[in-house]
Amino acid sequence: MSQAEAVPYGPRPLWSLGLLRSEIGMTFRRVRTLALLAVLAGVPVLIGIAVKIETGDGGTAGGGGGPAFLSQITNNGLFLVFTSLAATLPLFLPMAIGVIAGDSIAGEAGGGTLRYLLVAPAGRTRLLLVKYAATMAFCLVGALVVALSALLTGALLFPLGEVTLLSGTTVSFGEGLLRALAMAGVVALSLIGVAAIGLFISTLTHSGIAAMATTVGLLITVQILDTVPQLESIQPYLFPHYWLSFADLLRDPVYWDQLQKNLGLQALYAALFGSAAWARFTTRDVTA
Template identity: 70%
Template sequence: MSRADALPAEGSHAGRTPGPLWSLGLFRSELVITLRRWRTLALLGVLAVVPVLVGIAVKIETRGGSSVGHRGGDGPAFISQVTNNGLFLVFAALAATLPFFLPMAVGVIAGDSIAGEANAGTLRYLLVAPAGRTRLLLAKYTTTLVFCLLAALVVAVSALAVGALLFPLGDLTTISGTRISLADGLGRALLIALVVAASLVGVAALGLFVSTLTGSGIAAMATTVGLLITVQILDQIPQLDALGPYFFSHYWLSFADLMRDPVQWDDLQRNLGLQALYAAVFGSAAWARFAGKDITA
């Protein structure tokens, strides 16, 4: 403990004016910290493994030249096309992970965002730093959205790699029956990954809101994932058809419409609109809750 190494001279104590871009430091720190958590890497790892399993399963099942998806159930969308063109594994893997794996991963990250900091006690130190409640919430939500994008891209890239390795690549046939080039197909794959990422915006906002309600990261994660499952079950009940269009998962699989020629935008737009609505409603709720909350943790 030496006095010689005093803090760098900064003139006076008072009146530091923040630089215009310094505020981004919190977001960057948030992103780096999220990606350094073992849990985040594990989630991304699981997401990367799903396309590998799907690819291998299809390869084994079609070894004798038979086609998939015509015995028993249909399996995930696009799966019957995978043997003809490895690129379809990207669509099949996204269709397989979107109902559960992807939103679960997002729910874990979003649910932990505020509650996890409260649980560790680090929230009070961030707030007296002072991070600012609105700024912290924005940094948390933005980081969760970046994770959504990253998660969708991890699935897509892993599927593309496995698809290219196990199956032929080439021109593909759209759902409408027209032929498009591989380059066009890759472009649509990227677009689909982006739409899938955007489909998770609602779950992310819901998770953030739940996260402001409790001081336990685990409870927030469990609640978010529980809500996710509940909503998907409710969406399957015919008697609740009237509510269907308001469930955040209702239009998720509309990304398949991007494989039509021409693209059918109706459900895609409804999906994106619904996600924006969820983001607005639960984002505001999270802010209203967090801005006035007594931090006792």
């Protein structure tokens, strides 16, 4: 704030590293955020324990169901990372993002702090960008928390070693670890559309709870629509349709077609709903 106050005239920059650091710090200090991260970290632990119990007699995990790599966990604990990302992406991760994004603007408005943020020389556009960037930081941290928890749980419960990819190629543990990290990054990028939708909804109301509930409700509705066979023609345009394409990083060579469609679709949603959030936030009285 002191830097902005020192230059009270002239155009304001669209970015402020100090404001971003403050927003990210505040986001990750909230009890709600820590609780969401704890839930995300607990999912791989539950999956790992369940697989360990099921295969305690030497059986095979999965029984033909679940993610394509579920049956591989007992042979290599690194597959717990892939399984956990596949298990959390359709529901747990996007719901957590919906909570963070939905509360970003509406929570400030409902708490009476938004007007003070705008009285300070932050500017609406810059504040909106910072809120979105903080939400994206949570996307990345959430995906990494799932991956790290799964890696530690897999190392404790199962052996680690060379990784047999879905295409049958065997790679070193180090390369498998790099692919797991890349998958976590793709999962985080797969959530930028949800983050933008939540941010837009957050500008429509002064109630953080209403914004969070609407975002999560919309997420569940779209997920259901993506499973209805009669809606096959529109499903490729729904933001969760290509989410599980990150599994193509476990092929040699990598299949890029679905990955590119996924990231392109997320970018489209981010641009569309980000623009809608900007139009709403910069032209309407959201501080009353």
